[in-house]
Amino acid sequence: MYLAYVRGPPVAVFAGSWLCSKSPVDGTPIALGEPFGDCDPAVARLMSVATTVRMAKALGVKVFVSRELGEDGVDAAFAGGADGVLEELQFSRGGYGEGARFVLLEPRNVEELVNTVRNVAEAVHKPFDVLVATTLEDAGDFAPYVDGLVLVGGWVPAEVEEVGELPEVGRCLHCGIDYLMYGGGIRRCVYCGRRLSRVVTSVKPPRSRAVFRSVYKKYANLTRLRFKVV
Ligand SMILES: [Zn+2]
Incomplete structure (x- = not known):
């Protein structure tokens, strides 16, 4: 129609x-x-x-999505400019995992984010990129402090x-x-x-x-x- x-x-x-x-x-x-x-x-x-x-993307960071969106949803995300799919990255959740290039965090606010990043760094002494799982609504708060965002909801109508x-x-x-x-x-x-x-x-x-x-x-x-x- x-x-x-x-x-x-x-x-x-x-x-x-x-x-x-x-x-x-x-x-x-x-x-x-x-x-x-x-x-x-x-x-x-x-x-x-x-x-x-x-x-x-307009916030100036890399944007990733989860495979949970399904094949059509992931393709739609790439049409919107997505940089990748979370599950295709070498990542660990919450802290550093052996061999991980990305550390995925779900902080409540910026203070928690930056202090967690420093704590992880002190523990592992290895380079890593920081991703934050967030909704679009909160993305603007975290964007200046991270290498990328993983959008997990808050899809605009x-x-x-x-x-x-x-x-x-x-x-x-x-x-x-x-x-x-x-x-x-x-x-x-x-x-x-x-x-x-x-x-x-x-x-x-x-x-x-x-x-x-x-x-x-x-x-x-x-x-x-x-x-x-x-
Ligand atoms: Zn014209």
Whole structure:
């Protein structure tokens, strides 16, 4: 069914093209209120994961997720810019474990975090990277003190709703505007004259982490996005 992104942050990240006949490419930002695809409504959960990861990445740290999200959820996380999957790292939980490169902590606050890190260091005399398991809500407190975050919840809502039409959508990345072509069809941005790129497509790139990563990078600097009807 034709869906629009109706409730959530001003910019969400699309994920779940494998549940759609037409959609943006996974990792593409979409604007609040925008119609985006012919999809199963289950894409909402995947968009929620992708959007949350993107917001955590904006804090400037590495972001990891757990395999517990399932295969679709993990792919959605990569569409949002995730750096890896916790279970694929050599890590130990709560303290230092032999051979671990990462120490995963779940501190209640920053004081507990930094003092635990020092205590671990005194005990082991070995280098390690620090990860904190946290929700997006608390991520901002810990981000300045750690090498990475493991998102364990607090997924932002990304709600979708059935709509009557799916217009062609042309995007000007320079101006951060999507032109919804309900009436006319235009090829160039009315503000800057740049050529528009098509957002909704039947083309499906391979479902691989490298592809997710490159799409994420393409849009990493796009912080605002609105639509305009033409
Ligand atoms: Zn423009």
